[in-house]
Amino acid sequence: MASLKEEMHKELLSILNYWESNTVDTTNGGFIGAIDFTDTKDYSAEKGSVLNARILWAFSASYAVTKDVSHLRIAERAYKYILKNFYDVAFGGIFWSLNTDGTPKDTKNQVYALAFTIYGLSEFYAASKNEEALQLAVNLFEKIEEHSFDKEHKGYFEAFTRDWKPIDDLRLSDKDANEKKTMNTHLHIVEGYANLYRVWPEERLKEVITQLLITINDHFINAETGHLHLFFNEEWVEKPDVISYGHDIEAAWLLQWCAEVIKDESLIAIYKKHAVTMADATFEGIDDIDGGLWYEFDPYTEELIAEKHWWPQSELLIGMVNAWQLTGNDKYLNAAQHNWQFVKDYIIDKLNGEWIWGVDIDYAKIEKDKAGFWKCPYHNARACLELINRLP
Template sequence: MEGLKKEMHDELLSILEYWTVNCVDEANGGFIGAIDFSENKDFIADKGSVLNARILWAFSAAYPVTGNERHLQLAQRAYEYIAAYFFDKEHGGIFWSVDHQGNPKDTKNQVYALAFVIYGLSEFYAISRHEEALALAKKLYGKIEQYSYDPVNRGYFEAFTRDWQPIDDLRLSDKDANEKKTMNTHLHIVEGYANLYKVWQDEGLKDTIAGLLHTINEHFIDEESGHLRLFFSEDWVEKQDVISYGHDIEAAWLLQWCAEVIGDESLVGIYKKHAVAMADATFEGLDADGGLWYEYEPQEERLIAEKHWWPQSELWIGMVNAWQITGDAKYFDAVQHNWEFVQQYILDKTNGEWIWGVNADYSKIEKDKAGFWKCPYHNSRACLELMSRL
């Protein structure tokens, strides 16, 4: 166990080193918008708010562990860029993207992005005590509650125009269903809110987190299967979709953590039970090589036969958490087996960081090394969590 803990420490430093060396945009400020599979840097690529919020979180969360002043500087750099360029000073939201020079590009308010900025800002405040960062996090929390919360049916709406009007295309990405309420956004709102509560113990925020956890319990978790339900209409009519193994195991531990942050023992009990059931359900997606498949299409009984980088990361935390709850070694064994898979197929031993993933035949998926969705958040968090938990 000590050996694995040491390996997680070394891997954390390796991940952060890649982003430190390769991703700072000296010409335009902030961080480069994209680096492709072949390590080509695109200095004129658009910059995404989610990527920048996750960079902010990763360097902020790592700094107390590494003590590396450069990590603190990069967290500060990420904060300053978000505050200067992604925050919409006119309407109080967050731009989905800006161009390489920081001009607003896609100006919609995707609530998922606001939640991640709150997550990053609160982590940065924890290491810096920068009052303006906390004030911005509180401001974004207020905007989500003002515009996104559904007072009739509960839950949160996905997206709005820049000035908070209804928008036709609510999707996070092209692969998503165009529905008003999604598991992914609710999961990351409660994650962001819980991180904010750690540094701002407001009773109203605590009650909001508890209410959100009850809503997730009621609508998004299928107790029969142990999987998540992903997409819903405004009044909670489900749209059948894929089983997402990565989201299942991420939610398994993360929702329990949110309940623990607010100290609600009833909700902790509920989510510990879910954590084990969802970890058990995730075994359906584990291959013999230890890797976790991406998704399964139940209507067509078809496996989406790819193993992406981020579900492997979440598997580590979710399975270690289930092992901590039950004491059953099968969960810990799954982590060790998966780490061997990641080392063999996902780590980029030449250039650093992790590749996007592999196909069923182990050919590499030739997508971004850095970009809108390829970030240092899932894998650095997995290293940090295992270092803390083991």
């Protein structure tokens, strides 16, 4: 375990170095929108709000461990760019994407993006004590509660126009179902809110987090199978979909953490139990041969999406170490160690740094971004940080 902890610290510095050295856009401001699988920089690519919010979080959170002022400077760069370019002063939202010159491109309010911006801003405040950043996080919280919260059925609606009107296409990406309420967005709203509560412990925020954790428990978690329900309409009628192994194991530890942040003992007990059940369910998606976690499984067609992406591996590392901490059962720690070996063998780019998107069933590299709209220093940096903090 000491060796694993040391390797996590080393890998964290490597990830941060890649982003600091390769993604700063000195021509247009902010960060480059995309770097492809050959490490070719695309200065013309659109700039995503989620990418920038996750850069803000990763470098702010890492600064607490590294104490490297260069990491805090990158976080400050991300914060200033969000404030200047992504924050919609007119309507109080966050633009989904920008043109390469920093002007708005897609102006919709995707609540997922607001949640991640809260997550990043609150972490930046923890690192910098920048009161303006905290106030912006609080303002975004208020906007979500004003426009997205379903007062009749509870839960949160997915997306709105720039001026907070209903929108036809609610999807985060082309692969998602066009439904009004999703597990993914609820998971990251409560994540952002819990991080905000760490630095802004207001009673109203605690009440909102409590209700959100109850809603997630009531609708999104199948306590028998340990898997998540992903898509619902506004009245909580489910649209059945795939099993997402990465989301299962991410939710396993992250929801427990949210309950612990607000110190609600009854919810902590519920989510500790879920954490173990969901970790056990995740073993269904682990390749016994190499320890890697498969992407998704469709139980209706019995079709496995036979790819191993970078982010589910990151979440598996945390979720399995968390289950080991809860139970003392070495099978979880062994799964994490086996998975880390898989990451070292196939996912880490040993030549150029960072992690590749993933590999297919034959270990061929998936030819998608090294950095981009969805490829961010969030899952893997967080895995390093969590294991550094959790391992003895």
